[in-house]
Amino acid sequence: MLSRTLFYVAAASLVAGAAHADTVWLKNGDRLTGTIKLLDSKKLLLQTEYGGSIPLDWSKISTLQSDNPVLVRRGDYADDVEVKRLKPAGQGEVIVDTDSQGEQTMPLASITQIVPPRPFLRDFTWKGNVDVALDYKRAEEDTDDYDVDFKTQARHGMWRHNGQGSYNKEKSDGEVSTDNWSLEYALDRFINEQFFWQGRVSYDRDKIEDIARQRTIGTGPGYQFWDNELGAFSLTALLDRADYKYQDGTQDNFYSVSMKWNYNRYFSGKTFELFTMGEIGRPLDNTADFSLDSDIGLRYKVTNWASLNLKASKQWVSGAEGHLNETEYSAGFGVTW
Structure with a gap:
């Protein structure tokens, strides 16, 4: 388990160094890059340059990584948590980095929604x-x-x-x-x-x-x-x-x-x-x-x-x-x- 975690972290570091794209690792070993648009109804929407918007089954995802801030919800009636970045962890887990609680590992199964925050003052x-x-x-x-x-x-x-x-x-x-x-x-x-x-x-x-x-x-x-x-x-x-x-x-x-x-x-x-x-x-x-x-x-x-x-x-x-x-x-x- 430790070696697998180290593998995900190393792979994420290489990807982040090359570009600021989000990365999703699937349980079958595939890796997809793009921009995470949202997670809802057990579907993760990934915007890619090569395939447009791709909906991914949340249960098929091993871990993921994003350097962009997102709002994460655990449970249907829980409050959104402001997360600075997502880091890959072991299979079926992700590390969330917050200002209030620092880094903590969450099971993917406990996350019901991911939405990028929309700034109040924005460009056209x-x-x-x-x-x-x-x-x-x-x-x-x-x-x-x-x-x-x-x-x-x-x-x-x-x-x-x-x-x-x-x-x-x-x-x-x-x-x-x-x-x-x-x-x-x-x-x-x-x-x-x-x-x-x-x-x-x-x-x-x-x-x-x-x-x-x-x-x-x-x-x-x-x-x-x-x-x-x-x-x-x-x-x-x-x-x-x-x-x-x-x-x-x-x-x-x-x-x-x-x-x-x-x-x-x-x-x-x-x-x-x-x-x-x-x-x-x-x-x-x-x-x-x-x-x-x-x-x-x-x-x-x-x-x-x-x-x-x-x-x-x-x-x-x-x-x-x-x-x-x-x-x-x-x-x-x-x-x-």
């Missing part, structure tokens, strides 16, 4: 996705259905830019039953790591339903519960000014309060992603009793950039002069970056 980052769903049916009734959605987010320092939009159209035997699109831009100014202030503007256009146009301008505080390699979750409370225009030409404008949510969570080495976003609101003058606009779905990552997705969308406005009640289900493909 940009991420997003585009999802497309197309459905053509040729039978007694011909049906064409198009659904395109995009979401993008860019951050630099204390500022975060958020953009999203969608386009939906459905025809049955040449008659259009759904035809709408929407755009939204929101700007976040972070006060600290969790609290931020948001200003947003959105526009919705519908050629079929009673409410033909919706314009909304709002502002309010938000809270970022987490934002790391495993996903993100935030809530935002807004005071809005809304303008509605109906198909018959009449108009409404009113102030409202709303709550927005934005949640996504990766599973199985980022192979699957559960996501939901939306907004629930109520006008202050009771022009409309209730409004809801939400999405929930699941993505399956086929490659580093391509994915398959399932999604359900709900739009509902009740109590207004006009009403809106749409539920859509879609399956399609997408790209992420």
Whole structure:
């Protein structure tokens, strides 16, 4: 056992001297180098130059090494431990180096999660996705259905830019039953790591339903519960000014309060992603009793950039002069970056 440990330590020293890549030793004797992205759901995700993102079975790993700081969790409900570096140990073990407790050896089986810390003040980052769903049916009734959605987010320092939009159209035997699109831009100014202030503007256009146009301008505080390699979750409370225009030409404008949510969570080495976003609101003058606009779905990552997705969308406005009640289900493909 001692000789095997010395072998791992010596091998790690050679690798560290050549480059700052992380190293993973498998129980079958193979050695892989790259960047450890995360450990979750018993899958270790290793980003490599030669094979992209590779999910590794945690039970097949002998030991590992990383000179980059990570957050390590032991048990599902334990607190994260800040670790300066990981060093190889005997088979099925790893040495963790912390400021508070120094170096200690841990069984790999006791570690349930590894996530690199994401700095609060960071250089420019940009991420997003585009999802497309197309459905053509040729039978007694011909049906064409198009659904395109995009979401993008860019951050630099204390500022975060958020953009999203969608386009939906459905025809049955040449008659259009759904035809709408929407755009939204929101700007976040972070006060600290969790609290931020948001200003947003959105526009919705519908050629079929009673409410033909919706314009909304709002502002309010938000809270970022987490934002790391495993996903993100935030809530935002807004005071809005809304303008509605109906198909018959009449108009409404009113102030409202709303709550927005934005949640996504990766599973199985980022192979699957559960996501939901939306907004629930109520006008202050009771022009409309209730409004809801939400999405929930699941993505399956086929490659580093391509994915398959399932999604359900709900739009509902009740109590207004006009009403809106749409539920859509879609399956399609997408790209992420």
